[in-house]
Each structure stands twice: as structure tokens, then as C-alpha cells.
Amino acid sequence: MKEILLIFIPVLVLVPPAVAAAFAMRKISSTAIEGMTRQPQIAQQLFMSMLVSMALVEALVIYCLVVALLLAGKV
Amino acid sequence: MTAATERLLPWIAIVNFALVAAVLVVLGRLATARTLTDVPDGRQNTAELVLDWFVDLSRRIHPGSVLLVAPFLATLFLLILFSNLLAILPIPLLRIPPTAYFSVPLGLALVSVLGVIALKAKIDGVRAALKHIVWPNPLQLVGEATHTLSLSLRLYGNIGGEYLVAVLAAQAAPWGIPMVIHSLGLIPATVQPIVFTLLTADFLAASAVGAGARHDNGPVARVPAPAHGNGVAVTEVR
Numbered sequence: 001m002k003e004i005l006l007i008f009i010p011v012l013v014l015v016p017p018a019v020a021a022a023f024a025m026r027k028i029s030s031t032a033i034e035g036m037t038r039q040p041q042i043a044q045q046l047f048m049s050m051l052v053s054m055a056l057v058e059a060l061v062i063y064c065l066v067v068a069l070l071l072a073g074k075v
Numbered sequence: 076m077t078a079a080t081e082r083l084l085p086w087i088a089i090v091n092f093a094l095v096a097a098v099l100v101v102l103g104r105l106a107t108a109r110t111l112t113d114v115p116d117g118r119q120n121t122a123e124l125v126l127d128w129f130v131d132l133s134r135r136i137h138p139g140s141v142l143l144v145a146p147f148l149a150t151l152f153l154l155i156l157f158s159n160l161l162a163i164l165p166i167p168l169l170r171i172p173p174t175a176y177f178s179v180p181l182g183l184a185l186v187s188v189l190g191v192i193a194l195k196a197k198i199d200g201v202r203a204a205l206k207h208i209v210w211p212n213p214l215q216l217v218g219e220a221t222h223t224l225s226l227s228l229r230l231y232g233n234i235g236g237e238y239l240v241a242v243l244a245a246q247a248a249p250w251g252i253p254m255v256i257h258s259l260g261l262i263p264a265t266v267q268p269i270v271f272t273l274l275t276a277d278f279l280a281a282s283a284v285g286a287g288a289r290h291d292n293g294p295v296a297r298v299p300a301p302a303h304g305n306g307v308a309v310t311e312v313r
Contacts, residue, residue: 048273055270059225062232 006075010068017064024057080168087168088176095157095173125149132276137285140198144279147190152272155183159234159264162241163257172264175238177231184226187275188219195282207282222278230271233263 032050036043080087106122115123126149133144155174162172173179196204208215237260245253 048269051266051270052273052277055229055274058233059229062228062236065232065236066228 009075010072013071014061014064014068017061021057021061025054028053028057080171084171084176085178087171088173088179091161091169091171092154092158092173092179094169095154095161099153099157125153129272132272136276136280137198139285140194143194143197144276144284147194148272148276151183151187151275152268155230155268155271156265159267162234162238162260162264172234172238174230175235177227177235180227180230180234181223183230183271184223187226187271188223188278191275191278191282192219194279195284198284199286222274226271226274230267233267237263 028050032046035046039046103122106118109119111119126145129145129149129152130141132148133141136144158174158179159172162170162175164170174183192204192208195207208219237256241253241256241260244256
């Protein structure tokens with residue numbers, strides 16, 4: 001029983017940041033697509049900025065993924 | 076992944092990375108071996124298509140040093156892209172992407188961060204580069220270390236995580252499912268090199284390259300930046 005509960009610790013480390021990042025990415029992508037449809041001339045620039053900001057959000061989740069992987073190796 | 080593969084993983088990563096580099100060198104030689112013509116055709120067109128984006132990017136950073144910045148960015152991009160795309164090869168040991176082994180992304184991130192400092196030193200002089208590291212605050216050094224960590228962890232997390240998921244799925248369901256995961260993995264495999272290159276370009280732009288020590292004694296830094304790519308400034312003026 002205890003082992004089964006311990007398995008959930010890395011999951012708990014990883015899931016809340018993933019949910020938060022999903023909301024952040026929703027905001028980023030919807031805003032970027034809105035901007036692209038309003039001004040197709042700068043669509044390329046907006047796409048690049050969108051990629052960079054998504055990468056910055058995603059990096060935080062990946063830190064959590066690394067921590068979760070380390071914990072998964074421990075328990 | 077068998078135990079022997081796991082033990083040999085560093086060597087596999089090194090050999091695969093060297094293979095990718097060798098293939099890229101040969102491709103680059105082939106694409107640019109002939110004398111270049113004004114009207115590009117075939118191979119020259121391909122090479123120009125690949126390099127165009129980097130030339131545009133580095134022109135936006137500093138118009139005077141495109142020849143220094145563009146090859147740096149293009150090398151990083153092509154190395155990472157081809158390393159990631161190794162995952163779709165159906166050859167047993169060769170299909171382990173070197174970027175899925177943490178040391179390779181760490182090395183690439185170190186090259187990126189140190190290369191930004193080296194480019195700054197080359198363009199603006201060593202003093203300006205050293206000043207950029209410790210001024211306005213010595214905590215900039217911590218920032219450089221964080222850049223290294225975040226760049227390498229991002230690349231490793233995306234590619235290594237995808238590879239791990241593919242391996243686990245292949246153990247659980249050997250047919251069908253791994254193909255779906257591999258095709259989904261193509262998205263991070265192509266987006267991550269773009270992100271890595273864009274962030275390196277951002278660090279270079281943030282180090283205010285071209286605005287340093289040689290600002291006053293040359294016209295290079297005073298060339299106005301062109302309107303960004305698709306003529307936004309022009310349309311606004313009209």
C-alpha cells in the first residue's frame with residue numbers, strides 16, 4: 001500500500017504545473033492567433049514570439065519533469 | 076532498451092552526434108561546392124532557402140556582423156534539428172537521438188552561452204564583453220548559468236522525454252502505438268531547434284551587441300535596422 005502511495009509523489013509534483021502551463025499556453029496561443037487574424041502582415045513575427053513565449057512557459061514544466069524523474073528514481 | 080544499450084548510451088550519443096556533424100559537413104560542402112550564381116538553381120537554391128532565415132534574424136540583431144552571427148545560429152539549428160530527427164530512422168542504434176542524453180544538450184547550451192559572449196567580444200571588443208558579464212550587476216553571472224541550465228533542460232526534457240515515452244510505449248505495445256508517438260514527436264523535434272536558435276539570438280540581442288566600445292568610431296553600428304521582414308513600417312507610413 002505504501003509503495004503505491006509513494007508512486008503518486010512524482011505525479012503530484014508534475015501534474016499541477018502541467019495544468020497551470022496548459023492554461024498559460026491557452027492564453028498565449030489564443031492571443032497570438034487573434035493577433036495573427038487581425039494583422040496577417042505580422043503573422044510571421046507573432047508566430048516566432050509565440051514559440052519563444054511557449055518555450056519559456058514549457059521550461060518551467062520541464063524543471064518539474066526533471067524533479068519528478070529524480071524523485072521517481074528515489075522512491 | 077537493454078542493459079547493454081543503457082551502459083553504452085554515452086558512446087552511442089557521441090558517435091551519433093559525430094555522425095550528424097559529418098553528414099552536415101558533407102551536405103554543406105555539396106550545397107556550396109560550385110561557384111555561386113546570381114540566379115540560383117537547384118542546390119544553391121536549397122542552401123539559400125536554409126540560410127535565409129538566419130541571415131534575416133542576424134541582420135535584425137546587428138546589421139554589421141551578419142557574417143559572424145548567421146553561421147553560428149545556423150550551425151546550432153541544423154545540428155539540433157538533425158540530431159532530433161535521428162529518432163525517426165528505423166536503424167537500431169542510430170535511432171537514439173543524441174539530444175536525449177543530457178550531456179549533449181548541456182554541451183550545446185554551453186556553446187550557445189559562451190558563443191554569445193565570444194561574439195560580443197569579437198564585435199565590440201573584449202572589454203565590452205567582460206563589462207556585459209559583470210555590469211550593471213555581478214548577478215549577471217548567475218543569469219548566464221541559468222541560461223545554460225534552462226536551454227539544456229528544455230531541449231533534454233522535450234527530446235529525452237519524448238524518447239522515454241516512445242521506449243515505454245514500445246515495451247508495452249510493440250506494434251502501432253510507437254508509430255503514433257514518433258509522429259507526434261516530430262513536432263517538438265522541429266520546434267525545439269527553432270526555440271533554441273531564437274533564444275540564442277535573443278541572448279545576443281540582449282547583450283546589446285554592436286552598441287559597445289566601437290560604437291563611436293565606425294559607421295557600422297549606425298546603420299539603421301531595416302523594416303522588419305514584411306514591410307510593417309512601410310504600411311504604417313502609408
